[in-house]
Amino acid sequence: xxxxxxxxxxxxxxxxxxxxxxxxxxxxxxxxxxxxxxxxxxxxxxxxxxxxxxxxxxxxxxxxxxxxxxxxxxxxxxxxxxxxxxxxxxxxxxxxxxxxxxxxxxxxxxxxxxxxxxxxxxxxxxxxxxxxx
Numbered sequence: 001x002x003x004x005x006x007x008x009x010x011x012x013x014x015x016x017x018x019x020x021x022x023x024x025x026x027x028x029x030x031x032x033x034x035x036x037x038x039x040x041x042x043x044x045x046x047x048x049x050x051x052x053x054x055x056x057x058x059x060x061x062x063x064x065x066x067x068x069x070x071x072x073x074x075x076x077x078x079x080x081x082x083x084x085x086x087x088x089x090x091x092x093x094x095x096x097x098x099x100x101x102x103x104x105x106x107x108x109x110x111x112x113x114x115x116x117x118x119x120x121x122x123x124x125x126x127x128x129x130x131x132x133x
Contacts, residue, residue, distance in 0.1 A: 027089050028064075039099045039117040043091070046111030047071075047084075053113060055106050060097070062104075064113070065090040 030043040043064055045053065053066035070086035072079075095101055095117060103118035 027085055028091065030064075030091060032093065037119060039095065039119075041093065041113075041115040041117075043113040043115070044111060045089075045113055048111070050108040053108070055104075055113075055115060057095070057101050057104065060095050060101065062093045062095055062101075062115070062117075063090065064092075064115075 028043050028045045030041060032039070032041050034040065041062070041064075045066070045068065048066060048068050052069070053064070056063050065088070067088050068086050073086075098119060099117040100120035101117065103120075104115060106113065106115045108114075
């Protein structure tokens with residue numbers, strides 16, 4: 001209960017959009033890693049259907065947004081403890097130049113959104129050692 005009140009006060013003081021980010025809370029949680037073929041982004045969004053999620057690229061930014069609906073909203077319930085979050089969410093990631101933003105695949109299964117961005121073949125560079133004179 002104290003945690004919810006604290007979040008409400010901080011949200012009021014800092015504004016609803018920035019409250020969670022300023023508290024160091026990011027939703028939805030995600031992992032970003034790369035292998036020899038692609039950049040992989042995995043986003044946990046349980047309870048959200050694929051049609052409630054948007055994945056788009058603007059410039060070199062990948063934006064994942066959507067809405068997680070409260071199934072009990074307007075059902076006459078009063079929460080005693082609430083740890084899950086509901087409402088709109090958005091995460092923005094900069095995609096490094098070595099990845100091809102034209103080759104992005106997204107799959108959604110069991111509450112996990114998996115996004116893969118292929119390495120750009122024309123940008124693959126070998127490491128070249130520069131001799132210092």
